[in-house]
Amino acid sequence: MTEPHWIIHLPTTLTSVDEAAALSMALRRSLGHVLAIDFGETTLSEEDRQSVRTRVWCDAPLSRSRRCLLPVAHSGRCR
Template sequence: MAGPSRFVVHVPFTAPDRAEARQYARMLARVLGRLPEVDPAEATVSPEDDQSVHSRLFCDRLLSGGHRCALRAEHEAPCAVVESDR
């Protein structure tokens, strides 16, 4: 039997520019990521009028021990695992 299907929710919001939109979207993804069904590492953001252009929010690089980097995409610091309180 196949596992559960994955879905994507689209929730429009306003922001003064793309940088602020990415920051707000990361916050939303981290908050929703407390739910075990949500995968914040795969979160992206796109302009409402061009939803085919997705910007990755988190690095998600595979690290040792099977963990993934949970820092913002294009970060300059070394990759890190952010402890989850799940």
């Protein structure tokens, strides 16, 4: 049996999804070296609608166990 993974819910005072996405991007840039954080699975939700989530990153599988690092609605090929 595998151990469960844990989710950290980090509330903010931000009032728009664009601001929240920008914050998640800044956190990824500054904390991307922390291997315990899976930024590819980052989602956003409104405070009172936490079951409705918006993905931030594409996270599509690439070669050699890598995943796309671009935002979810990117144009062009995954990188």
